[in-house]
Amino acid sequence: MSLRTKLLVLSIILALIPLGISGRSMIQMTRDELKSSAQDHLIAVANDITRDIEDDFYHTWLGPLQLIRKSVENEYLGAKEKLSLLTEGMKSISGLVALQISVEGIEHPLFVTQEKFSTRLKKASLDPARTLMLTSGQIAALQKQKAVFAGGLTYLREADAWLMTVILGLDERTFGRPATLSARLNLERIKKRIENHSFIKTKTDAIILIESDGRKIFDPSRTDISQYSIAAAAKDRWHADTDTIGTQLYIGPDKKKMLGAYAFPSLKPFVETPLLSVIVEKSETDAYLAVRQMEQRLLLWIVIGFSFAVAGAVIVSVSLTRPLRRLTRGARIISQGDLSVRIETKGHKDEIGELSLAFNKMVKDLRQHMKELEETTKAKERAESELKLAKDIQESFLPKKFPELEEIEVWGKCDPAREVGGDYFDFFQIDDDHYGMVIGDVSGKGVPAALFMAASRTLFRTLISQEHLPDKVLTEFNDRLVALDQGSNMFITLFYGVLNKKSGHLVYSTAGHNMPYVKSSQDTDGIFQMLPGMKTMIAGMMDGMEMGRAEIDLHKGDAIVLYTDGMTEAINRNDEEFGEERLEQLLDKYADMSAREMCKRLIADVKAFQTGMPQFDDMTMLILKVK
Amino acid sequence: MNITENVQGNVHQVYLEGRFDADTADKVEEFIRKKIKKKISHFVLDMENVSFIASAGLRVVIVLAKELRGEHKGDLYVAALQPSVYRVFEISGLNNVLSIFDDTETATQSFN
Numbered sequence: 001m002s003l004r005t006k007l008l009v010l011s012i013i014l015a016l017i018p019l020g021i022s023g024r025s026m027i028q029m030t031r032d033e034l035k036s037s038a039q040d041h042l043i044a045v046a047n048d049i050t051r052d053i054e055d056d057f058y059h060t061w062l063g064p065l066q067l068i069r070k071s072v073e074n075e076y077l078g079a080k081e082k083l084s085l086l087t088e089g090m091k092s093i094s095g096l097v098a099l100q101i102s103v104e105g106i107e108h109p110l111f112v113t114q115e116k117f118s119t120r121l122k123k124a125s126l127d128p129a130r131t132l133m134l135t136s137g138q139i140a141a142l143q144k145q146k147a148v149f150a151g152g153l154t155y156l157r158e159a160d161a162w163l164m165t166v167i168l169g170l171d172e173r174t175f176g177r178p179a180t181l182s183a184r185l186n187l188e189r190i191k192k193r194i195e196n197h198s199f200i201k202t203k204t205d206a207i208i209l210i211e212s213d214g215r216k217i218f219d220p221s222r223t224d225i226s227q228y229s230i231a232a233a234a235k236d237r238w239h240a241d242t243d244t245i246g247t248q249l250y251i252g253p254d255k256k257k258m259l260g261a262y263a264f265p266s267l268k269p270f271v272e273t274p275l276l277s278v279i280v281e282k283s284e285t286d287a288y289l290a291v292r293q294m295e296q297r298l299l300l301w302i303v304i305g306f307s308f309a310v311a312g313a314v315i316v317s318v319s320l321t322r323p324l325r326r327l328t329r330g331a332r333i334i335s336q337g338d339l340s341v342r343i344e345t346k347g348h349k350d351e352i353g354e355l356s357l358a359f360n361k362m363v364k365d366l367r368q369h370m371k372e373l374e375e376t377t378k379a380k381e382r383a384e385s386e387l388k389l390a391k392d393i394q395e396s397f398l399p400k401k402f403p404e405l406e407e408i409e410v411w412g413k414c415d416p417a418r419e420v421g422g423d424y425f426d427f428f429q430i431d432d433d434h435y436g437m438v439i440g441d442v443s444g445k446g447v448p449a450a451l452f453m454a455a456s457r458t459l460f461r462t463l464i465s466q467e468h469l470p471d472k473v474l475t476e477f478n479d480r481l482v483a484l485d486q487g488s489n490m491f492i493t494l495f496y497g498v499l500n501k502k503s504g505h506l507v508y509s510t511a512g513h514n515m516p517y518v519k520s521s522q523d524t525d526g527i528f529q530m531l532p533g534m535k536t537m538i539a540g541m542m543d544g545m546e547m548g549r550a551e552i553d554l555h556k557g558d559a560i561v562l563y564t565d566g567m568t569e570a571i572n573r574n575d576e577e578f579g580e581e582r583l584e585q586l587l588d589k590y591a592d593m594s595a596r597e598m599c600k601r602l603i604a605d606v607k608a609f610q611t612g613m614p615q616f617d618d619m620t621m622l623i624l625k626v627k
Numbered sequence: 628m629n630i631t632e633n634v635q636g637n638v639h640q641v642y643l644e645g646r647f648d649a650d651t652a653d654k655v656e657e658f659i660r661k662k663i664k665k666k667i668s669h670f671v672l673d674m675e676n677v678s679f680i681a682s683a684g685l686r687v688v689i690v691l692a693k694e695l696r697g698e699h700k701g702d703l704y705v706a707a708l709q710p711s712v713y714r715v716f717e718i719s720g721l722n723n724v725l726s727i728f729d730d731t732e733t734a735t736q737s738f739n
Contacts, residue, residue: 441682443682443683443685443686444649444682444683444686445649489686489690490686491682491685491686491689493682493719510718511720512718512719512720512721513718513719514718515718533717533718535720535723536718536719536720536723537719537720537721537723537724538685538689538719538720538721541689541690541693541724542689542693542724545720545723545724565681565682569679569681577679616648616649617681
C-alpha cells in the first residue's frame with residue numbers, strides 16, 4: 001500500500017468516525033423529537049374536536065335544556081304557557097329540532113318542532129310529528145329512570161339528518177306523575193365541523209366518530225369498525241375512569257401504515273360513560289413527512305460533509321506525497337546517472353521542503369564531486385601515461401638481451417617497486433676480451449630516483465670510455481657527481497667489475513654498494529660467499545674520496561651475483577627481513593641452474609616472501625656464470 | 628620511530644628507536660634541522676635501539692653531518708650501532724667519513 005493510499009484511508013476514517021457518530025445520533029434525536037411532535041399534533045386535533053363536542057353539549061344544548069326544564073316545572077303554568085315556553089326554547093337553541101313534554105298516562109305529549117326542519121322532513125315526504133315524536137314506550141326504554149339521558153343516535157336517511165335524543169326527567173310533584181322533557185337534536189353542526197376541519201388535507205386523513213359498539217357516526221351505512229386497530233384500541237379504553245387519550249401506529253385499510261389518535265368527549269356528570277369517541281388518523285408517510293424530510297436533509301449534509309472530508313483527504317495526501325514522489329523520481333533519475341535533476345522546492349516550507357532542499361544540495365555536491373573526480377581522473381590518467389612513458393624510457397636504459405658468449409653466461413633483471421625506480425645495472429663489452437658489469441642503487445625510489453639514475457648512468461658511461469680501472473672510474477664518478485649535483489642530497493651506490501672473459505680475471509671496485517656473492521672453487525670452497533669489503537664511500541655526497549680495488553680469478557663453474565638491497569631488505573608480514581643468510585642459502589640451492597633461471601627464481605622467492613606487504617624497494621640482480 | 632633527546636652541555640644526544648627507513652628518515656631530519664635553526668651544532672645520534680637503516684637513513688646522517696661540519700663548525704656523531712647497522716655503514720663507506728663511537732657517553736666526551 002503506498003503512502004498516499006495510507007494517508008487517504010486514514011484521513012477518510014478520521015473524517016468518517018465523528019461525522020458518522022454525530023450524524024447518526026442527530027438523526028435519531030431529531031427523528032424522535034419530530035415523531036413525538038407529529039403524535040402530539042394528532043392528539044391536539046382529537047382534543048380540539050372533543051372540546052368542540054363537549055362545548056356543544058354543555059353550553060349549546062344541556063344548559064338551555066336545563067333552563068327549559070326548570071321553567072316547565074313551575075306548577076302554576078298551564079299547558080298553553082308551557083307550549084309557548086317550548087316554542088320559545090326551540091327558537092333559542094341551535095340544532096334543536098323537536099321538544100316534547102311527556103307525562104305518564106297522558107297519550108298526547110306537548111310537542112313542538114322546528115319549523116325549518118319540519119319543512120325539510122315534509123319535503124322528504126316524512127311526517128314531522130311521526131318522525132320526531134317519541135312514544136312513551138321509546139322514552140321509557142331510553143331513559144331507564146336516569147335523570148339525564150343523552151344518546152339514541154338516529155339517521156334519517158330520507159332527510160339525511162343525524163339526530164340525537166336528550167331526555168330530562170321532570171319533577172313528579174308538578175305533573176302529579178312521572179314526566180319527561182325530551183329533545184331531538186340535529187348533529188349537523190358537529191358533522192359539518194368535522195368534515196371541514198383543517199386537519200383533513202389528503203385522502204388518507206380522517207376524523208371518525210364512533211359509538212361504543214364500534215359503529216361509525218355520520219356514516220349512513222353505520223359501518224362497524226370495531227376490528228380496526230385504532231377503533232379497537234379506543235374501545236378498550238372506553239370505560240376507563242380517567243380522561244383517556246392515545247396514539248397508535250398501525251396498518252390502515254389499504255395496507256398503508258397509519259398513525260392515529262383517539263379521545264373521548266366527556267358528558268360528565270350528566271352521562272357517566274362517553275357517548276362517542278373521536279378518532280383522528282393520518283398516513284404515517286404524511287404524519288412523518290417532516291421526519292423524512294429532515295432525515296433526507298441530514299443525510300444530504302452528511303454526504304456533503306463526507307465528500308468534503310474525502311476531497312480534503314485527497315488534497316492533503318496528494319500534496320504531502322507529491323513532493324515525496326518527486327524526490328523518488330529524482331533519485332531514480334540520479335541512479336541512472338543524470339545529475340541535472342533539480343527538485344522544485346517552492347511553496348514547501350515544511351520538513352518535506354527541507355528534504356527537497358537537502359536533496360538538491362546533495363545533487364549539487366554530487367555534481368561537483370563528479371566534476372572534480374573527472375578532473376582528478378584526467379590528471380591521474382595524464383600522470384599515468386607520462387609515468388608509463390618514463391618507465392619505457394627507463395627500461396630502455398637497462399639491458400634486456402645479453403650476449404651469448406662461449407666463455408660466460410650472463411643474465412640480469414630489474415623489478416622496480418613503482419613504475420620507475422632508482423636501480424641500475426648493465427653488462428657491456430669494453431674491448432675484445434673485457435666486459436664490464438655494473439649494478440647501482442640510487443637512494444629513494446620513484447621519479448626522483450629515476451631521474452638521478454639517468455644522470456648517473458650518463459656520467460658513468462662517459463667515464464668508462466676514458467678509464468678502465470674500476471676504482472679510478474668510481475673515484476672520478478663520485479667527484480664528478482658531487483660537482484654536478486649540488487643540493488639534491490641524493491646519492492648512488494655502485495659496484496663495478498671488469499672481467500677478462502678469457503682468463504676469468506675480475507677487477508672490481510664499489511662505491512658504497514653491497515658486496516656481491518661469489519662462488520669460487522678456488523676461493524670459497526664452491527659455495528656462495530660475499531666478497532670482502534674495501535675502502536669505499538657512497539657516490540654523490542663527498543668529493544675526494546678514494547675507492548678501493550680488489551681482484552679475483554673466476555674459473556669454470558664459478559659465479560658472481562650482483563644485487564641491490566631491495567632483495568635482502570624485503571620484509572614479510574611478521575616484520576622479518578629476507579636477509580643475506582636466506583639469499584646465500586638460496587643461491588647455493590639454485591647454483592646449478594642457468595643465470596636466467598636463478599634470477600627468475602630468486603626474484604619470485606623474494607616476492608613470495610613479502611606476500612601481503614607492499615614492495616618497499618626496487619629489486620635488481622645481475623648474475624654471471626663461467627661456463 | 629621514537630625520538631627522544633637529552634642535552635648535556637652544548638651536546639644534544641638524540642636517541643632513536645625503531646626502523647630508520649624511508650618512512651621515518653624525514654622525521655629524524657626534521658627533528659635535527661629544527662635544532663640547527665636554533666644554533667645547535669653538536670649532536671650525538673644514539674642508535675642503540677635502531678634495528679635497521681635504509682639508504683634514506685644513511686642519506687640523512689651524511690647530509691646532516693656534512694652540513695654541520697661545513698657551515699656550523701659542529702658535527703654529528705653516531706654512537707652505539709648494532710652490528711647489522713654498522714655493516715651498512717661499512718658497506719656504504721660512511722664509516723670512513725663519519726665519527727662512529729661505541730656509546731653516546733664516549734661520543735659526547737670526545738666533543739669536549
